[in-house]
Amino acid sequence: MREKYALKFSFDDKLLARIKVRINKKFSSPAKALEYLLRQNALTYQLQDGVYVIYPAMALSTKSSSVGKWDSKISGSISDKTSGETLPNASVLINGYNVSCDEMGRFTFISANDSVFGLRISHLGYLVKDTLVKSGMQHKFQLIPASYKIKEVTVVHQVEKSLRTTELPGVIRANNLIANNLPGNGNASVFNFLRLMPGFLASGEQSQSMLIWGCYEGQSQLSVDGYTLFGLKNFNDNISPVNPYIVKDIKLLKGGYGAQYGGRVGGMVDITGIDGNTYKPEVKVNLNNLTVNAMASTPVGKNLSLTGAFRQTFYNLYDIEKLNPFRGDNHSTTTTSRTNQSLTAPNQQSGNDFQPNNASQKRAAAIEQPGNNTPSAPTQSNTTSVYLYPDYMFRDGNLKLSGRTNGGDSYFVSMYGGLDKFDYSLKDSINNSPYNFDANQKSTQWGASSGYNKLWQNGNRTAFNVAYSFLDVNAQTTNNLSSPGNESGNSKKENIIREYKIQAENYFTLSEKHSLVFGGGITGNSYNYDEILNSKAEETLKNDVQLLNGYATDQIYLNRSLTLKPGLRFDYSFLQHQMYWQPRISMNYQICDALKTAFSWGKYNQFIAKNYVVDKFGNYQMAWMVSDGERIPVPAAYHWVAGGYFNKSGFSASVEGYYKSIDGLYRVARSQGQNPGQSQTKNYYGQGRSAGVDFLVKQQYGRHYAWVSYSLSKTDEFFPDIMTKYQSAPQDQRQELKSAVILDFKRWICSANYVYGSGFPEYMRNLELSSAARNKYNRFDISLSYRLAPKRFNMQTGFSILNLFDTDNVKMSGLFQNSGNSVSSEKVLSIYSHTIPFTPMLYFELSF
Incomplete structure (x- = not known):
């Protein structure tokens, strides 16, 4: 069917490999034939952008407030494939909708029309991941760092670099991967x-x-x-x-940010620290002519670092x-x-x-x-x-x-x-006048x-x-x-x-x-x-x-x-017995x-x-x-x-x-x-x-x-x-x-x-x-x-x-x-x- 009618399919190889089909029957269209074959094996499909997506007929759904209408829900988390580090505020595009992750890299999405979801997942400094999944809870997605340190690797894929400015107005997001390559002391400031x-x-x-x-x-x-x-x-x-060394994600909010941020009339720099390596011990040491910096991370139990x-x-x-x-x-x-x-x-x-x-x-x-x-x-x-x-x-x-x-x-x-x-002192003569000055400050x-x-x-x-x-x-x-x-x-x-x-x-x-x-x-x-x-x-x-x-x-x-x-x-x-109301609104098109x-x-x-x-x-x-x-x-x-x-x-x-x-x-x-x-x-x-x-x-x-x-x-x-x-x-x-x-x-x-x-x-x-x-x-x-x-x-x-x-x-x-x-x-x-x-x-x- 794929070759004769130029059809496109997406399916799980392991799922379909277990199924054997013998049939001698005529159908009025390829779609009718596909529907008949899948129904005999408890499968179904959806047509998305010209692609027949095949998946099991039973999917997790929740009933909506509308009578007789069912919504499909998907939730998941995103992490680093090499260390297990969660990736905060990752960007997830689900069936054309932009969905934001929280600081732990988790998201949830509901659809009234789809039970199979096309996901495009990106995070700064990581390879973009495109995948199709069925509805379900607690999916786990792992991204590969663009600077994955192995002897040799060839990747033909789009890389989400360490800088993004299009999430919301006045917002710039970054991580420390790109900072490490800028002039400085090699300390990724x-x-x-x-x-x-x-x-x-x-x-x-x-x-x-x-x-x-x-x-x-x-x-x-x-x-x-x-x-x-x-x-x-x-x-x-x-x-x-x-x-x-302890920075995982940086969010710069220059102005116009949402209601969850408060207490300042200027900007915000919100930094999420690393969770540590849950797979194996890790040590980093940086030495330059002015400072020394050292970091160590180790698992101390199951899923604990x-x-x-x-x-x-x-x-x-x-x-x-x-x-x-x-x-x-x-x-x-x-x-x-x-x-x-x-x-x-x-x-x-x-x-x-x-x-x-x-x-x-x-x-x-x-x-x-x-x-x-x-x-x-x-x-x-x-x-x-x-x-x-x-x-x-x-x-x-x-x-x-x-x-x-x-x-x-x-x-x-x-x-x-x-x-x-720091402290400094001056004991000298200025314009022929003796002068004594000492200053120090400690924070x-x-x-x-x-x-x-x-x-x-x-x-x-x-x-x-x-x-x-x-x-x-x-x-x-x-x-x-x-x-x-x-x-x-x-x-x-x-x-x-x-x-x-x-x-x-x-x-x-x-x-x-x-x-x-x-x-x-x-x-x-x-x-x-x-x-x-x-x-x-x-x-x-x-x-x-x-x-x-x-x-x-x-x-x-x-x-x-x-x-x-x-x-x-x-x-x-x-202190003042006074309420301060602060309305806010943002829009993107x-x-x-x-x-x-x-x-x-x-x-x-x-x-x-x-x-x-x-x-x-x-x-x-x-x-x-x-x-x-x-x-x-x-x-x-x-x-x-x-x-x-x-x-x-x-x-x-x-x-x-x-x-x-x-x-x-x-x-x-x-x-x-x-x-x-x-x-x-x-x-x-x-x-x-x-x-x-x-x-x-x-x-x-x-x-x-x-x-x-x-x-x-x-x-x-x-x-x-x-x-x-x-x-x-x-x-x-x-x-x-x-x-x-x-x-x-x-x-x-x-x-x-x-x-x-x-x-x-x-x-x-x-x-x-x-x-x-x-x-x-x-x-x-x-x-x-x-x-x-x-x-x-x-x-x-x-x-x-x-x-x-x-x-x-x-x-x-x-x-x-x-x-x-x-x-x-x-x-x-x-x-x-x-x-x-x-x-x-x-x-x-x-x-x-």
Whole structure:
């Protein structure tokens, strides 16, 4: 029949091999003949896209609410074939409908017309799987990694690379497979990858602050396995705040996201950690000239694994400056009595929004840069600059226990601890005046979470999660400027922020066209901000808030091209006894197989914020605070996002436009009171707005990969007490261009990336915008690595050069400013953070 009538069949070989047929009969059509033959053997068929799909006549079905109508249901889970690792948020196309998986890689789908389902399953960095299955529960699908490490493999198939932008408007998904091949330290830093995405600020190297689509520091959230990381320092994007060895999936939500996400008015970076290898022990070790990173995973029982990871910085193995071919070209050769300190004049970039440098003042700038590096700065008159080499230490550790039951349930316990500290000192003479300055800062971060994911017999799912986070930042400075009218200025500042969360989330598939996600829980936050100036304690800022929250999102398939996601979230503050309603909605329309459009809108509230605190000497620190709705307002923002996406034959392009408005910005400044030693505190309240457009073009050719992104944006703020109109916010950057190319020749991998930024605004005293030109940013990195896979282990080694052309760049904001005990003093110390200079890095990685 197949050859004579050119028919197409899909069937189970083993099923049909057991059947023998002898018949001598005439039929009016091939379909009639096929129906007769199958019915005699308890089989049936469906015609799908010209293909006769043969399967057993008995299929699992459930009766729908319509009388006499039966629905077929399918559910399943998706995992890594090599390690058994579940694949969160995988994409599943079932009979033309897009179905989303949860964080455990599970999905459920109901059809009123089909009992056989054609599935197209994809996940970033894995081969796409196309298959046909009958209706049934708890199917298990395994995907093969695109970088499957065996001696030789030939695969003729489409590969879903490690980057996708078309899931929802404002969403970019990635995993750490592609990050490993980008320039860096060979440590697969996830932020090395995110900084190259449109809308995620790379200029100024502020990745720890996650400035996304014009948002302020602290308005975006980084969460790992459900617990929040409030922020540790990192070495210029090379030591990521999250260990790449424990990362399985990265979801970047720039704005307009759904009701299940709350507590921020900016963006979200949601990271799912690995579960560990349930098949065999696994060890990975990465060593470079700045850090060591190690990870081990082992099965500890049936379907149970334990994973641990640890990182530690240490002193450079070699002097980077001796390898710098640009040394002496861009740097002044004048030195002070301190070894290898170059003198030059810094840019007038101010990190202090309330007491910034005045152009007429003389000031000394000490540049903070982790590592043994010597950056330079733009020239400005009447300024002396001294470059310092701080002592810097970073370490963190992860521990995770995860497992699955025979019934398909899963559970985990994840813990994290991190510590970073740096200190530097200056004992010298500035303009013939003796000067003594010491500074140190220590940050301690803890996080833990636990979850149980229940799979019900009907395919629906419930997830229970508990999480706790803690951050303690201690900063201390000793400032002694020997000059008439100035006394020693000593300060101690401590900022603590805590958070706990208890959440439950449910996934219900109601019908072929409706799937509902709803949940809720309790969130608690508390903070302390303590400040001691010259042994005199200032007012302690502290508060705590408990929130009851709930949300629901209905995914409605209006047809196979149009999907609507209305949602509603509420947060009830027990501190204010007030309800905050946050409606949200998104829509995507599939114009054709290659082209899609999307739109989203939503309201967002934030109950903790990172605000500026400026002391009476002009020193500032960003501090975490809890919003009480009175003194510290609850920020409220509205997001509008629209985009178009094209994807065909390895080429993809996207364009996204956005507009954000925010109310409830807050800053606090302290000034000298009328009596000696007395301080006055003043609160500033403001609002902001941001608009822009992102472009992203990607091309995949075989194993090679390249993309270019461009962002055009404008971010303004308005504080009525100190401004007469909207003006550029500190993080406002009008243009940013980023590109990357990865050439994968199996054993040899070459890569490069480039970032250009048009620069940030500069401020003078009282937040008056300076007329000075913005300082542009550009940085070019390259990398070359070699990988080898012997029988018992895998090895990769290589080198990277960061900032190949040693371009002078300044971070977005300064760190410290002081003029002794008088802000009107002629001698002002400003400490700026410069970005990474020419930095070669060698690494070696071993895994088995």
